[in-house]
Amino acid sequence: MLARIRSLFRVLTSRQRFEADMAEEMGLHIEARVADLVRGGTPANEAERQARIEFGAMEHYKEEGRKARGLNWVDRCRSDLRFVFRSLRKSPMFTAVAVLTFAVGIGANTVVFSTIDGVLLRPLAYSDPDRIYTVRVYVPKYGHIYPDLPVNGRHFDEWRKVCRSCESMALLAIAAFNLGGAGEPQRVEAVGATSDLFPMLGVRMQLGRSFTSSEDVPGANRVIVISDALWRRSFGADRGVIGRKVTLDQTLVEIIGVLPSDFRFPRGDQIGALFLLPDRIDVFRPLGRDLSKMRPGGNFNYGALVKLRTGAGSEQAATEMNRPLAEFAKEANQEMQVRLSPLKARMTEAVRRPLWLLLGAAITLLLIACVNLGNLMMARAAGRHREWAIRSALGARRADLFRQALAESLTLALIGGVLGTGLAAAGVRLLSRLAPSTLPRLDEVTLAWPVLLFALLVSTTAGALCSLAPIWRMVRADPQEALSAGSPRSTETRVERRVRDALVSFESGLSMTLAAAAGLLIVSFVRVLAVDKGFDSERVLTFQLSLPEGRYTVERRNQFHTELLERLNTTPGIVSASLTSHLPLQGETWVSQLRRKGETGDFNESPQANYRFIGPGYFRSIGIPLRSGRGFEPTDRERKVAVLSERAAQKVFSNENPIGQGIQYNDEREPTVLEIIGVVADVKTSGLESEAPLMVYLPFWRLAPAGVSYVVRGVGNEGQAVATVRSVVSTLDRELPIHRVRTMAQIVDTAVAGRRLQTLLAAGFAGAGVLLACLGVFGVVTYGVSRRTNEIGVRMALGASRGEVVVMVVRESMGPVVIGLIAGLAGALILGRFLASQLFGVGPHDPTVLTAIAALVCSAALLASYWPARRAAQIEPIQALRWE
Amino acid sequence: MTQAAQLLPGTLDLLILKAVSLGPQHGYGVLLRIEQISGAALVIEQGALYPALYRLEHQGLLRSEWGVSENNRRAKFYELTAAGRKRLKQEIASWSRLAAAMALALGARPQEG
Numbered sequence: 001m002l003a004r005i006r007s008l009f010r011v012l013t014s015r016q017r018f019e020a021d022m023a024e025e026m027g028l029h030i031e032a033r034v035a036d037l038v039r040g041g042t043p044a045n046e047a048e049r050q051a052r053i054e055f056g057a058m059e060h061y062k063e064e065g066r067k068a069r070g071l072n073w074v075d076r077c078r079s080d081l082r083f084v085f086r087s088l089r090k091s092p093m094f095t096a097v098a099v100l101t102f103a104v105g106i107g108a109n110t111v112v113f114s115t116i117d118g119v120l121l122r123p124l125a126y127s128d129p130d131r132i133y134t135v136r137v138y139v140p141k142y143g144h145i146y147p148d149l150p151v152n153g154r155h156f157d158e159w160r161k162v163c164r165s166c167e168s169m170a171l172l173a174i175a176a177f178n179l180g181g182a183g184e185p186q187r188v189e190a191v192g193a194t195s196d197l198f199p200m201l202g203v204r205m206q207l208g209r210s211f212t213s214s215e216d217v218p219g220a221n222r223v224i225v226i227s228d229a230l231w232r233r234s235f236g237a238d239r240g241v242i243g244r245k246v247t248l249d250q251t252l253v254e255i256i257g258v259l260p261s262d263f264r265f266p267r268g269d270q271i272g273a274l275f276l277l278p279d280r281i282d283v284f285r286p287l288g289r290d291l292s293k294m295r296p297g298g299n300f301n302y303g304a305l306v307k308l309r310t311g312a313g314s315e316q317a318a319t320e321m322n323r324p325l326a327e328f329a330k331e332a333n334q335e336m337q338v339r340l341s342p343l344k345a346r347m348t349e350a351v352r353r354p355l356w357l358l359l360g361a362a363i364t365l366l367l368i369a370c371v372n373l374g375n376l377m378m379a380r381a382a383g384r385h386r387e388w389a390i391r392s393a394l395g396a397r398r399a400d401l402f403r404q405a406l407a408e409s410l411t412l413a414l415i416g417g418v419l420g421t422g423l424a425a426a427g428v429r430l431l432s433r434l435a436p437s438t439l440p441r442l443d444e445v446t447l448a449w450p451v452l453l454f455a456l457l458v459s460t461t462a463g464a465l466c467s468l469a470p471i472w473r474m475v476r477a478d479p480q481e482a483l484s485a486g487s488p489r490s491t492e493t494r495v496e497r498r499v500r501d502a503l504v505s506f507e508s509g510l511s512m513t514l515a516a517a518a519g520l521l522i523v524s525f526v527r528v529l530a531v532d533k534g535f536d537s538e539r540v541l542t543f544q545l546s547l548p549e550g551r552y553t554v555e556r557r558n559q560f561h562t563e564l565l566e567r568l569n570t571t572p573g574i575v576s577a578s579l580t581s582h583l584p585l586q587g588e589t590w591v592s593q594l595r596r597k598g599e600t601g602d603f604n605e606s607p608q609a610n611y612r613f614i615g616p617g618y619f620r621s622i623g624i625p626l627r628s629g630r631g632f633e634p635t636d637r638e639r640k641v642a643v644l645s646e647r648a649a650q651k652v653f654s655n656e657n658p659i660g661q662g663i664q665y666n667d668e669r670e671p672t673v674l675e676i677i678g679v680v681a682d683v684k685t686s687g688l689e690s691e692a693p694l695m696v697y698l699p700f701w702r703l704a705p706a707g708v709s710y711v712v713r714g715v716g717n718e719g720q721a722v723a724t725v726r727s728v729v730s731t732l733d734r735e736l737p738i739h740r741v742r743t744m745a746q747i748v749d750t751a752v753a754g755r756r757l758q759t760l761l762a763a764g765f766a767g768a769g770v771l772l773a774c775l776g777v778f779g780v781v782t783y784g785v786s787r788r789t790n791e792i793g794v795r796m797a798l799g800a801s802r803g804e805v806v807v808m809v810v811r812e813s814m815g816p817v818v819i820g821l822i823a824g825l826a827g828a829l830i831l832g833r834f835l836a837s838q839l840f841g842v843g844p845h846d847p848t849v850l851t852a853i854a855a856l857v858c859s860a861a862l863l864a865s866y867w868p869a870r871r872a873a874q875i876e877p878i879q880a881l882r883w884e
Numbered sequence: 885m886t887q888a889a890q891l892l893p894g895t896l897d898l899l900i901l902k903a904v905s906l907g908p909q910h911g912y913g914v915l916l917r918i919e920q921i922s923g924a925a926l927v928i929e930q931g932a933l934y935p936a937l938y939r940l941e942h943q944g945l946l947r948s949e950w951g952v953s954e955n956n957r958r959a960k961f962y963e964l965t966a967a968g969r970k971r972l973k974q975e976i977a978s979w980s981r982l983a984a985a986m987a988l989a990l991g992a993r994p995q996e997g
Contacts, residue, residue: 024958054930055929056929056930058931061934
């Protein structure tokens with residue numbers, strides 16, 4: 001035993017010496033034998049030959065010798081690898097195509113799977129995230145515009161008392177402040193929250209502490225917790241920041257905690273309509289309101305999160321919370337119901353379907369890649385028929401051939417897998433740059449271990465499957481036949497031909513389906529871009545201003561806006577400047593009823609409209625076409641006037657001329673009557689893809705909002721424009737930050753970012769799919785032609801023209817492609833309904849688009865088969881016949 | 885020409901051990917000695933000798949050393965180890981038993997009765 005181990009060890013440490021020794025020893029044997037034979041009278045040249053014959057197959061015995069020394073698998077792996085690399089180097093075209101095919105298939109899958117893992121699968125980074133639910137209220141009266149609403153503070157106060165299934169609850173209010181005392185004045189997004197929030201989420205501060213319930217009372221909420229980003233940005237990551245005093249809109253507050261850098265909070269409208277959490281929340285502050293004194297009617301202004309007790313069901317919790325709500329509903333005479341939904345599901349609801357569809361596309365691509373590889377391997381296997389026959393005649397065992405074929409596939413798969421993972425890493429990074437902020441949890445997407453394992457598993461499985469082709473081929477190989485038949489003349493068997501045709505049909509079908517989906521998405525994207533937005537986005541800069549309520553009374557706000565508008569409009573380079581309470585494409589908000597003056601009855605039955613408060617010249621500045629009448633003028637200050645959108649005018653006044661007529665809007669105190677002075681075009685509000693809502697424009701001085709968006713048209717380049725605007729603002733108020741500086745073009749861009757990404761990915765996958773399918777067709781035809789060189793030569797010798805040969809080859813190879821295209825088209829029709837919700841302005845069965853895509857894929861395949869066919873036709877008949 | 889017999893499986897190892905037991909030998913020498921002691925009645929494919937030598941060495945029955953051959957060439961010499969000697973003795977004993985049994989069996993005549 002010891003001797004064995006020693007021997008093995010010796011082999012390991014001196015493998016090279018063993019090889020040399022063995023070669024020398026056998027060489028000496030032959031030499032000695034030759035010498036003996038010569039001495040016995042055999043001629044020298046004959047003796048050499050005879051000695052070798054007597055010795056037998058030296059390579060075989062060397063192999064046996066290695067085996068006898070044990071540890072043969074090390075050598076075997078080495079020699080197999082060396083063999084694989086040598087044979088791959090000999091066919092670089094095949095190797096490149098195979099590796100790239102693997103890489104593309106695996107890369108695409110890894111990117112998509114990483115995204116799905118990060119966005120949909122991985123639990124939220126809170127403690128017990130599955131027990132955290134959002135609370136919303138369903139109000140049937142508003143059901144047709146909002147599936148549910150944020151909650152009322154008073155209702156929350158009651159729920160807190162009665163919900164026994166709830167472990168804890170947190171109420172949230174959105175706020176924004178001008179932060180002072182930390183460098184340049186800046187606008188920070190903030191959330192007011194009850195003290196349960198952080199304990200509920202299980203979030204520990206990286207510095208300091210979170211706020212307590214004794215700080216969550218009116219007047220005592222002068223403490224804040226800040227984000228890691230703000231801490232680094234404005235406090236230079238100073239660990240002494242705890243206890244530091246800063247101002248929020250002139251109120252002195254103390255910093256008591258810094259959130260960890262990996263803290264995430266839902267963004268945008270992920271919690272639901274009318275509660276637009278900003279993208280980056282920098283400040284959390286105790287809510288500091290006495291909820292028990294709040295009005296129980298209306299005021300659906302708060303977000304709410306609840307953590308259920310372990311084992312408690314959300315339906316039970318909703319039932320408990322609905323009890324007090326029913327009483328409030330009776331008082332207010334309007335129905336209300338609590339809606340609980342798991343936080344993660346709620347956050348990712350909008351993207352779930354697009355992401356799964358994307359995974360479908362990626363898997364289809366991988367399938368195409370695998371089929372393509374199978375085809376490639378089969379063609380290669382058939383081409384090496386003769387090589388294998390020779391090698392097995394020379395003594396290679398069948399198992400060795402299997403092993404090498406497997407090693408070749410696995411090597412290709414692994415190289416492809418590594419390359420694909422690299423592609424995926426780049427893809428994930430690219431994705432996080434391209435993707436819109438509306439894609440939730442994108443910053444949590446990373447190339448994770450499970451994903452890498454997934455990629456590796458897929459690549460090796462695909463590799464093993466693909467190597468089945470050559471193995472299958474070898475099992476049937478009979479060296480005798482292969483050698484005597486001579487490969488150029490032997491043609492494919494019928495079964496082989498059928499399998500390969502089926503593979504071609506399969507991959508052209510899959511790529512057709514993929515291309516059809518991508519085509520429909522591309523057409524949708526083009527239609528979305530061509531939508532009449534209702535405004536002109538060119539050369540319009542916007543920024544927000546928020547006047548701190550402490551320093552600015554209603555009167556001073558009015559003065560400020562009037563003055564700033566005047567100054568901006570007289571600044572050289574600015575064509576027109578105005579302001580609005582809400583920019584287009586920022587969602588429906590400030591919705592209320594609207595009706596014609598003099599109408600009576602229940603106001604709640606009247607149509608709903610969005611209300612916007614704007615400055616004079618707003619329509620000119622943002623480029624909303626005036627249909628009739630005029631916009632507001634400074635001289636309208638003392639009058640009660642309004643401008644309607646076309647749809648609003650149509651809805652209220654039908655075909656009458658609305659100019660000069662009166663409308664009423666539902667003011668809480670008393671219905672106010674306004675005179676219509678103009679009608680303007682409809683403007684897209686919640687997105688380019690949804691219908692423009694009814695819109696009522698009122699002059700800003702009626703409300704004098706503290707926070708407004710300014711709209712500035714026609715200043716040279718953007719950077720310069722921002723500097724100009726900033727300097728004009730600071731002449732009025734040095735302390736006032738301008739924020740959310742964007743051009744209208746950027747706003748439009750953000751609105752289509754999600755669709756653009758989806759279209760881009762789909763088009764990329766489909767393009768890759770069609771390319772792979774074409775490579776498959778190309779490979780099959782090239783191979784088929786090379787095996788039929790002889791036959792083609794005979795045909796041409798018998799008088800077939802080059803054109804006829806081309807037509808024959810193309811026709812035969814297009815057969816399976818056309819079958820595949822028809823099947824793929826059928827697939828596209830069947831799968832259309834899954835895609836329907838993702839389309840805009842085009843049906844899932846649009847005949848024009850589907851026909852165009854089919855024609856495109858068909859001509860690509862035609863090209864892929866024409867090329868080798870033409871080469872076949874250039875064969876000289878005499879050469880072809882001689883070529884044996 | 886002598887009628888040559890095919891080797892029974894497993895007998896090559898025994899022959900090698902026997903050949904080497906007569907004194908250290910290099911590979912070609914082992915071959916010659918087997919031919920010599922068997923009166924050229926046993927034919928082995930020459931190459932097959934080497935895997936067998938390596939196997940026996942690997943099993944610790946032989947050890948090898950590079951040395952100089954009778955005609956002053958470098959050569960690898962094999963000699964028996966203690967374990968090899970012991971094994972040879974066992975193998976010879978069991979072979980003799982087998983041979984005797986075989987001879988007896990094959991020499992039997994139908995019983996007259």
